[in-house]
Every structure is written in structure tokens, then in C-alpha cells.
Amino acid sequence: MELSERRKRILRAVVEEYIESAEPVGSKTVLSRAGLTCSSATIRNELVALDKEGYLEQPHTSAGRIPTAKGYRLYVNELMRERELTESETDKITKKLSGHAAGHDRLMADVGKMATELTSYPALTISAAAPATLKRVDLIYIDSNSFIIVLLLTGDTVKNKLVHLPFSFTENTLRRLSAVFNASFVGLPEDRITSDLITSAERAVGDTVGLTSVVAGFVIETLMTSRGSGANVSGEANLLKLPEFQDPDKAHKLINYLSDSQNISALTGTPDFGDVKVLIGPENAALELRDSSVVLASYDAGDGMRGLIGVVGPTRMDYSAVAAKLSFIAGGLSKLLGGGKAPPAGFGKLMIKGGDNDV
Amino acid sequence: MELSERRKRILRAVVEEYIESAEPVGSKTVLSRAGLTCSSATIRNELVALDKEGYLEQPHTSAGRIPTAKGYRLYVNELMRERELTESETDKITKKLSGHAAGHDRLMADVGKMATELTSYPALTISAAAPATLKRVDLIYIDSNSFIIVLLLTGDTVKNKLVHLPFSFTENTLRRLSAVFNASFVGLPEDRITSDLITSAERAVGDTVGLTSVVAGFVIETLMTSRGSGANVSGEANLLKLPEFQDPDKAHKLINYLSDSQNISALTGTPDFGDVKVLIGPENAALELRDSSVVLASYDAGDGMRGLIGVVGPTRMDYSAVAAKLSFIAGGLSKLLGGGKAPPAGFGKLMIKGGDNDV
DNA sequence: CGTTAGCACTCAGGAAACGGGAGTGCTAAA
DNA sequence: TTTAGCACTCCCGTTTCCTGAGTGCTAACG
Numbered sequence: 029m030e031l032s033e034r035r036k037r038i039l040r041a042v043v044e045e046y047i048e049s050a051e052p053v054g055s056k057t058v059l060s061r062a063g064l065t066c067s068s069a070t071i072r073n074e075l076v077a078l079d080k081e082g083y084l085e086q087p088h089t090s091a092g093r094i095p096t097a098k099g100y101r102l103y104v105n106e107l108m109r110e111r112e113l114t115e116s117e118t119d120k121i122t123k124k125l126s127g128h129a130a131g132h133d134r135l136m137a138d139v140g141k142m143a144t145e146l147t148s149y150p151a152l153t154i155s156a157a158a159p160a161t162l163k164r165v166d167l168i169y170i171d172s173n174s175f176i177i178v179l180l181l182t183g184d185t186v187k188n189k190l191v192h193l194p195f196s197f198t199e200n201t202l203r204r205l206s207a208v209f210n211a212s213f214v215g216l217p218e219d220r221i222t223s224d225l226i227t228s229a230e231r232a233v234g235d236t237v238g239l240t241s242v243v244a245g246f247v248i249e250t251l252m253t254s255r256g257s258g259a260n261v262s263g264e265a266n267l268l269k270l271p272e273f274q275d276p277d278k279a280h281k282l283i284n285y286l287s288d289s290q291n292i293s294a295l296t297g298t299p300d301f302g303d304v305k306v307l308i309g310p311e312n313a314a315l316e317l318r319d320s321s322v323v324l325a326s327y328d329a330g331d332g333m334r335g336l337i338g339v340v341g342p343t344r345m346d347y348s349a350v351a352a353k354l355s356f357i358a359g360g361l362s363k364l365l366g367g368g369k370a371p372p373a374g375f376g377k378l379m380i381k382g383g384d385n386d387v
Numbered sequence: 388m389e390l391s392e393r394r395k396r397i398l399r400a401v402v403e404e405y406i407e408s409a410e411p412v413g414s415k416t417v418l419s420r421a422g423l424t425c426s427s428a429t430i431r432n433e434l435v436a437l438d439k440e441g442y443l444e445q446p447h448t449s450a451g452r453i454p455t456a457k458g459y460r461l462y463v464n465e466l467m468r469e470r471e472l473t474e475s476e477t478d479k480i481t482k483k484l485s486g487h488a489a490g491h492d493r494l495m496a497d498v499g500k501m502a503t504e505l506t507s508y509p510a511l512t513i514s515a516a517a518p519a520t521l522k523r524v525d526l527i528y529i530d531s532n533s534f535i536i537v538l539l540l541t542g543d544t545v546k547n548k549l550v551h552l553p554f555s556f557t558e559n560t561l562r563r564l565s566a567v568f569n570a571s572f573v574g575l576p577e578d579r580i581t582s583d584l585i586t587s588a589e590r591a592v593g594d595t596v597g598l599t600s601v602v603a604g605f606v607i608e609t610l611m612t613s614r615g616s617g618a619n620v621s622g623e624a625n626l627l628k629l630p631e632f633q634d635p636d637k638a639h640k641l642i643n644y645l646s647d648s649q650n651i652s653a654l655t656g657t658p659d660f661g662d663v664k665v666l667i668g669p670e671n672a673a674l675e676l677r678d679s680s681v682v683l684a685s686y687d688a689g690d691g692m693r694g695l696i697g698v699v700g701p702t703r704m705d706y707s708a709v710a711a712k713l714s715f716i717a718g719g720l721s722k723l724l725g726g727g728k729a730p731p732a733g734f735g736k737l738m739i740k741g742g743d744n745d746v
Numbered sequence: 747c748g749t750t751a752g753c754a755c756t757c758a759g760g761a762a763a764c765g766g767g768a769g770t771g772c773t774a775a776a
Numbered sequence: 777t778t779t780a781g782c783a784c785t786c787c788c789g790t791t792t793c794c795t796g797a798g799t800g801c802t803a804a805c806g
Contacts (some may be wrong), residue, residue, distance in 0.1 A: 050787070052769090054617055054768070054769050054770085055769075055770085056768095056769085064759050065777070066779085067779050067780080068769095068779090069778075069779050069780070069781095070777085070778055070779070072769090072770070072771075073777090073778085075769095075770095076770095076771080086769095086770085087785065087787090088785085089769090089770070089771090089784095089785055089786065090768075090770045090771090090784080090785045090786055090787080091768085091769070091770080091785095091786080091787075092768085092769065092770090093532040096662065133492075157589050164529070166527050166535075166537075168525050168537060170523070170539070176525075176537060176539065176545055177537060178525075178527060178537055178547060180529070180535065180549070183552075184549050185549075186547045186548070186549045187547075188537060188545045188546075188547050189545070190539070190543050190544075190545045194545075223427075262646065263646070264624070264642070264646070265623070265638075265642035265643040265646055268635040268638055268639035268642070269635075269639060273635070274635050276628075276632070276633050276635060276638065277623075277627075278636075279627055279635065280624050280627035282630060283623070283624035283627070284624040287621070287622070287623070287624055294798070411798090413797070413799085414798075414799080415798085425748095425749070425750085426749070426750050426751080427750095428749075428750050428752095429748080429749055430752070431798090431800075432748090432749085433797070434799095435799095435800080445798095445799085446758090447756085447758070448755090448756055448757065448799070448800090449755080449757055449758085449797075449798050449799045449800090450756095450757080450758075450797085450798065451755045451797085451798065452797080452798090456754070588777090668779050707769060721785095730789095747806105748805105748806095749787090749804105749805080749806085750804085750805075750806100751801100751802105751803090751804085751805095752801100752802090752803090752804100753800105753802090754797080754799105754801090754802105755798105755800085755801100755802100756797105756798090756800100757797095757798095757799100758795105758797095759794105759795095759796105760793105760794090760795090760798080761792100761794085761795100762791105762792085762793080762794100763790100763791080763792075763793095764789105764790080764791075764792095765788105765789095765790085765791100765804100766780085766784105766787105766788095766789090766790100767786105767787095767788095768785105768786100768787105768789075769784105769785090769786095769787105770783105770785075770786100770791080771782105771783095771784085771785100772781100772782090772783090772794095773780105773781090773782090773783105774780095774781090775778105775779085775780085775781100776777100776779075776780095776790090
């Protein structure tokens with residue numbers, strides 16, 4: 029059933045007050061905060077109703093009310109007012125994003141740190157990586173014992189490796205080798221690169237020393253590792269300042285959970301609220317997150333891929349501020365990575381796409 | 388003045404007991420632990436003496452003794468017995484190191500995690516990077532708007548970048564361009580690459596669209612970022628399990644300090660004890676580390692460069708076990724990275740040196 | 747002189763007792 | 777339906793008390 033207007037205002041007042049104070053809020057406080065023209069007794073009656081409906085709860089009799097997950101959910105879905113970012117905040121974000129020249133991993137780490145700074149909660153980033161295939165192979169001859177393998181993958185990622193070998197070869201061999209790779213390895217998913225294929229390539233080149241398998245090994249390894257999505261967490265320590273994490277054990281469990289990137293990657297899901305998804309307390313799949321909330325914003329990482337940036341905090345979180353900030357950051361990232369259609373101001377006139385070559 | 392044999396045994400007993408229990412140790416406990424044939428009263432007298440000399444202190448009258456930094460120092464320098472690693476420990480380490488094929492950053496992150504697991508303390512790694520210069524430039528023509536820059540740096544590091552440009556060029560131009568770079572940019576430190584130099588290179592190539600400055604920009608950026616040493620921290624959450632970090636504020640300060648890689652890089656110093664350096668409490672330069680100890684082991688990162696791996700923990704730390712473990716890890720890393728003179732068993736017969744190209 | 751038994755003293759830290767105060771739910775009147 | 781009034785609940789910070797581990801000192805002993 030739909031809540032009355034007054035109850036909504038009361039619920040909002042409770043949620044927002046609790047977000048600020050972290051303490052159960054009583055009828056008088058609600059009264060002054062919601063700006064209603066009634067008495068605290070009336071509020072009390074309404075609070076009882078909201079309690080019964082499951083939006084609020086009492087830590088104990090004769091304490092104020094705190095929102096339940098259901099209460100937060102209603103707040104996030106209907107009651108929350110959109111927050112505008114201040115100019116200094118937007119400035120900070122655009123500056124950080126536009127000024128960035130280093131590699132993808134570094135960029136995401138920096139963006140995560142920025143999100144932590146802006147929200148004061150631990151931030152996480154997840155960079156989705158679609159299974160890549162080879163687009164092109166180049167072998168650069170250095171000397172008779174060394175060469176560089178340069179792989180261009182789908183998604184315009186470039187990977188390289190310098191190889192020293194205990195036997196010598198000629199520049200010409202390398203040229204033939206790369207020709208064979210470009211002819212028969214390009215476009216194959218990693219599991220289609222069989223040892224048969226490698227052997228036949230070896231024969232085609234006339235390679236008797238194993239050069240082919242060195243290159244093939246690197247190709248396979250690269251394709252395998254590029255498939256895994258990169259996760260990144262920063263600012264875990266901020267949890268310790270929050271009253272809900274004064275218990276070191278609680279804090280330890282969550283921080284520990286966050287520090288395993290496996291767990292972070294598992295957070296992937298489709299954002300629902302505009303571009304922002306809010307997971308409140310028990311809505312989280314992971315047990316370790318059941319007392320916390322996660323806010324995730326997705327961004328366009330180019331080539332039809334999506335990445336996520338989010339923060340983790342107590343259920344008592346300033347959802348509207350956090351959502352606004354993450355959404356703005358995600359927007360900036362989309363512009364930066366998503367094909368570069370509309371680079372943020374100051375990004376420069378050249379369309380330079382670094383990929384995640386990790387320079 | 389030199390301590391008597393008995394006092395040394397007592398000091399050792401106190402330190403080791405305190406390391407295990409984290410509680411002030413009394414005369415009776417010392418007696419049973421040190422295996423001395425005297426009474427607790429005698430121990431008490433000795434304790435008073437050790438107290439006066441500054442090796443021990445009392446948290447309050449009528450409590451047992453805990454070691455001071457001076458006490459720990461003596462223990463580390465003279466009293467500590469070398470710890471042998473169990474076979475399963477050495478196995479674990481060698482396996483981790485030898486099985487590793489991914490890039491340098493990833494390797495160090497994994498090694499850090501392993502150190503955390505083995506010691507249960509937060510671990511850090513610092514990869515020193517000597518100021519690099521260019522050894523060679525290759526430009527790979529992809530299509531008339533795109534090419535890959537491949538830079539080979541001193542230290543056999545390879546960096547790359549895929550560039551898309553809004554104007555077209557020919558393969559021939561790229562060839563001339565790389566020739567010019569190889570002729571006049573190789574061997575220069577980053578600050579000697581002036582705009583004059585770039586302009587004259589531009590003229591030599593006959594480049595009117597700015598190709599040269601794109602490449603030069605990447606060269607400069609690469610040289611600059613490769614100079615910064617990479618630091619990495621893992622397992623911070625482990626601090627929260629320790630009795631000395633039950634105060635969330637204390638834990639927060641330290642974890643926060645650790646999460647800034649600037650601070651970590653600042654730890655660099657020359658190991659003194661074998662290959663292992665121990666910094667006890669106030670011996671640390673940083674205020675935030677004054678209540679903690681840091682154990683660092685250095686490893687040979689190849690090309691005469693050194694890296695560090697270490698852990699941070701309470702002054703009450705099992706120094707001998709930690710030192711032994713770190714030392715062994717560092718040894719393995721040295722073999723792995725240090726020119727590959729003696730690769731650990733199972734590393735394979737090929738001398739493949741990935742450098743830190745971050746594949 | 748070093749060692750030891752005995753003893754009074756100290757003090758941290760947990761348990762129990764206490765009191766204030768914020769906030770409730772209920773009742774009865776407007 | 778709202779409101780004033782009021783008794784009641786229960787958290788939490790404070791105080792008090794007590795126990796026990798461990799000390800330092802003294803005096804006797806070999």
C-alpha cells in the first residue's frame with residue numbers, strides 16, 4: 029500500500045537524520061527536521077505505523093527509530109532528492125580525468141582514489157574485459173638473440189614482451205614467423221590455439237629451435253590474462269572512521285573481503301537506477317556485505333564494454349550525494365574511454381587511445 | 388656495557404614470550420621459559436636491572452615487563468636464533484615464484500600477497516626503477532591513421548602505445564621518423580629531450596602534421612613515469628586482528644599511511660642485517676610507524692637495481708620468522724629477476740626476461 | 747656477595763550498583 | 777484525529793568495589 033504524504037516526509041526525515049548522526053532518531057527530532065505542523069505525539073503515532081510496515085525499527089524499546097533496509101529502499105527509489113555537485117567537485121573530477129595520460133590500470137586506480145576522496149568511502153573499480161583475440165603480431169628484431177613480441181588485440185590493446193633466447197636466429201626468420209602468425213593465428217579465441225596449430229606453424233616457418241612456441245606461448249598467455257577483468261579497491265581505511273565499524277572484527281571482515289579482487293569482480297551486475305545501482309544491506313549477495321551498502325555506476329569502456337565504479341559503505345550512506353558523484357565520474361569515464369566521441373574539455377584535440385597497454 | 392649471560396637469557400625469554408602473548412611477562416613466566424635454575428625473586432632482581440638499563444619497561448607498577456625498542460634491538464642483533472623455514476613454506480614460495488608468467492606488477496602484487504599470508508602482517512613491495520633512457524624506437528604501421536609506438540628502454544623494459552590520428556600518413560614517413568628517433572633520442576635522459584630537439588627532428592623528417600611530437604610526447608611521458616618506483620601494499624586488514632590495533636583510530640592512521648604509495652617508496656634504505664633490515668618502533672623515520680616495526684629484505688632486480696619486499700607489524704613481531712621468510716622470498720626474486728643467472732628449479736630452460744612491460 | 751622466602755603494597759580491569767535522561771507507549775481530553 | 781500528560785523502559789556513562797597478578801623490599805641464608 030502507498031504511504032501517505034506525511035509518512036513519506038517522516039520517513040525521509042528519519043533516514044536523512046540518521047544518515048547524518050548515526051543515532052536513532054526520536055519523534056522531536058523528526059518534527060523539527062520534517063517541518064511538519066503537528067506535535068511530537070502525532071509523529072510518534074506515525075512512527076509506530078512505519079514501524080509496523082517495516083520501514084523503521086527500534087534498536088530497543090524507548091530508543092528512537094532507525095531505517096530498515098526496506099526503509100532505505102523506499103527512500104532511494106522515491107524520496108531521495110537528486111543532489112547537484114558543486115562546481116569544485118565537477119572541476120576536480122574533470123581535471124583528474126582529462127589530465128590523465130598514463131595507462132589504463134593507473135587511470136582506474138586514480139579514479140578510485142578520487143572516488144574515495146569525494147565520498148570518504150572505500151571505492152572500487154571493475155574494468156570489464158571482453159575475451160580478446162589477436163588482430164596482429166609484430167616481431168621486432170633486436171639482435172641475434174633477442175626480439176620483442178608486439179601483439180595487437182581486439183579492443184585496441186597492445187601487449188609486448190622482450191625475449192632473450194640462448195640460441196640465435198635471423199631477422200628473416202622473425203619476418204617469416206610473424207607472417208605465419210598473422211596468417212593463421214589472427215582472430216582465434218585462446219582455446220582454438222591448439223598444439224597442432226603451433227606444430228604446423230613451426231613446420232611452415234621451418235623453425236627447429238622452438239621460436240614458434242615461444243611466441244605462441246606469449247599469445248596464449250596474453251589472451252588468457254586479458255580475459256580476466258581487473259578490479260581495484262582503495263580507501264578501505266576510511267571504514268574505520270565510521271561508527272558502525274568501531275568493532276575491529278567487523279571492520280576486518282569487510283576489509284578483508286574487499287581486498288580480494290575475486291570478490292569485487294563478482295559484484296558485476298546491471299545498474300538499474302539511471303546508470304547507478306544501489307544495493308542496500310541484505311540485498312547484497314555476499315554475506316560480508318549484508319550490513320553494508322554498495323553503490324555502483326557503470327561506464328562505457330569502449331568497444332561495447334562496460335566498467336563499474338562504486339563505493340562500499342554502511343547502509344547509512346548518503347545515497348544521493350554518492351550516487352551523484354559516481355554518476356558524474358562514470359559519465360566522464362564514458363566520454364574518455366567510450367570511443368572518444370565527446371572527450372571532456374581540455375582532453376586535447378588528438379584522439380589518442382592508450383588502451384590498457386600499461387605504459 | 389655487556390650484559391651477563393643470564394640477563395641475556397632473561398631478556399630473550401621476555402621478548403619471545405611477549406611476542407607470543409602480547410602481555411606483560413612476569414618473573415615466574417620468565418623462570419619457566421628461560422629454564423634457569425634460580426628463584427623468581429632472583430629473576431625479579433635481574434628484571435629490575437634490565438629495566439634500569441633500558442631494555443625493558445613496565446606498563447605500570449606491579450605489572451610484568453615488556454621489551455623496549457632497545458630491548459628488541461638487542462634481541463634482533465644478538466639474541467635471536469635463526470629460523471629455518473619448513474619445507475612446505477619453501478615449497479610454496481618457490482612454486483609461486485617459478486610458476487609466474489604474468490608481468491612484473493602482477494608478480495610483485497602476488498609476491499606481496501604471499502608474504503602477507505606467510506607472516507600474517509601487511510606486506511609491501513618496492514620496485515626500484517633506475518632513471519631509464521631510450522635504447523630503441525620502433526613504429527609499427529597499422530593503417531594510414533594508426534600506428535604503434537614501441538619503446539625499448541634501458542633495463543630491457545618495453546613500453547608501447549597505440550595511436551590513432553585524425554589525419555593520415557604513410558608507412559614510409561613512420562620509417563623515417565623512427566630512424567630519426569633512433570639516431571638522436573637514444574640514450575638521452577628525459578630532461579635532455581628539449582623542444583628544440585623535437586623541432587629539429589620534425590624538420591629532418593619533413594613532418595608538418597605533428598607526428599614527431601606525438602612520439603616524442605610518449606617518449607617523455609614514458610621516461611618520466613618509469614622513473615617513479617612502484618610500490619605495492621597488501622593485507623592491511625591483518626592489522627585489525629592484532630591486539631595492538633584494537634583501537635580503530637590507531638589502525639586507521641597506520642593503514643591510511645600504508646595506502647599511500649608515496650610513503651611506502653620513502654622506506655627505501657640499505658638493508659643491514661644480512662640482506663634484511665629491521666626497523667624497530669622509533670627507529671622509523673615516519674611518525675606513523677613509530678609504534679610499529681618494519682622488516683625489509685632487498686632483492687636483486689637485475690641491471691644492478693634493487694627492490695624491496697617487507698612487512699609492517701607491531702614492534703612485538705616474530706622477527707626471526709619474518710626475517711627468514713622475507714629473506715627466502717627475496718632470494719627467490721633475485722634469482723628470478725637478477726639476470727637469471729640461477730633460475731629456481733622448474734623455471735624452465737629458456738631465459739625469458741619479461742621486464743616490467745606489464746603484459 | 748648473590749640468592750631466596752616472605753610479605754606488604756600497587757594497580758589494572760572486570761563486576762556490580764547507581765542515576766540520569768532520552769524516548770517511548772498509553773490514556774484521556776479536545 | 778490530534779494532542780498534552782505521564783508512567784515506564786532501558787541505554788549508557790559513572791562510580792564503587794574487589795580480586796589477583798605481579799611487584800619491590802627486607803631479612804635470613806649459604
